Amino acid sequence: MNPNNSPRVRFAPSPTGYLHVGGARTALFNWLFARHFNGTFILRIEDTDFERSSEAMVDGILEGMRWIGLNWDEGPFFQSQRLSLYQQTAEKLVASRHAYYCFCTKEKLEQRRAQATAAGRPPMYDRRCRSIAPETAAARKSAGEAAAVRFSVPDGGSTAFDDAVFGRVEFANAEIEDFVLLRSDGIPTYHLSVVADDIDMRLTHIIRGADHISNTPKQVLQYRALGAELPVFAHVPLILGPDKTRLSKRHGATSVIAYKDMGIVPEAFRNFLALLGWSPGPGHKDREIFSSDDLIQLFNLDGISKSNAVFDNDKLAWFNTEYIRAYDPERLLPLIQDEWKAAEFTPSRSTGEILAAIDLLKPRARSLKDFATSFRAYFSDDFEYDPAAVTKFLSDPALPVLLEELAARYAAAPEFSEASAEQTLRDFAAEKNIKAGALINGSRVALTGQAVAPSLFAVMAALGKDRVVSRLCAVSKAPTSG
């Protein structure tokens, strides 16, 4: 409504890795917040660490964002292309005496740090360059001496901020070192670039991981020195692995794209992620399934919890089955087609047959992958028999003959429907004095290659008479003992 009041938020990943689960959740929260309040969601790439950043990672992050369905309104902006803003900001801070040139070399600093730790002293910068007269420093600098710019942290007192999630957080200034704003090569550190950009981009709310809480006072100090209005900080608890340590590669998949590759429905992933560290409140405690629109409508900062959350693969898997089941076959089809493409599988059925088969199979699907693996027999004649299934239900030597005979019945039958197929089979079983179950289970494996499938007669109807007949006969011709 009022453009001046609408919030502006951002997701600011650094392209030193793919989009991981934690980053994705941060992005999601920002996106939900922006959408809920009709605000602006900005994507900013923090690539000021040239050593570790790469373009490929940027692409990976964008791909991840798109997969979860998080569209941004502005950007992506690249900090590497905004260097002059940071340099100007640093100069401004130096000019106002809030920052100073530091001529200590990286090697020297490391050395002193090592000494300090060895001596049991806190390894903070000793501020020695702070006492160099500004004129002297400027002269040395213009003479060509390499200099970093450090922020001049106030001597006493403390710096506090009111976090929307954690409440008031306070740090003694004595605990904050004179951090580097601008490296000696003119590239800004994170501390400077975030603040300069957040101010420049007129961000109103900073929603980010709780690992930034300790950095926040350094930023608050800069806002004040720059005379800028403080945004609202909202720190989000971290996502941990099952062993409650920080989620990392060693916990398995941590890249968002890995979940796509596992056959997860993007909306299921989003739903799962939204509920990690956030809850819609007591009015919705009996509900777990929330569409994107639901989430947008319900999302607010108050629902964010303070404690870290453990990533539970089982629960994600459950969300996935729920979404697959709830989606119409038409909606599932493009997702499944992606799987087929990835598996280099080409279905040989009409769209109508495909859609019907998807509808039949989806209650039993654990992931989209199933449609390209264990469900292949429904979409093509190019499929394999699961050895375990063959052993379990097709090992009786009498079966192949019986199934062939049954096939003949089907071939000769005037009609072929779910009901008639069942009738034919049961009559046949009674006639032969064998248990219908044995025939049904054997047929299931013969028709689908799997021990698990929907109701056999529904499967038969989906496959059609001709395929049922030929697959039933194929058992005796090509014994597929596993």
Next chain:
RNA sequence: GGCGCCAUGGUGUAACUGGUUAACACGCCGCCCUCUCAAGGCGGAGAGUUCGGGUUCGAUCCCCGAUGGCGCUACCA
């Protein structure tokens, strides 16, 4: 080590400003269905809210301490 943050079943969360048999979901276990099951239906176990003090008629909820976990502690972000 210093500083900061957090703490409800195995996991994610709920419990209005202190008063509930501490709720829901995932997972787990069992039973049913019977043509399979990773499907469906039904049921069950599992926390007295990390521990110890305090305030209060009464604490999951407020205060203090302990313990544990996590984060930060770079010319990384």
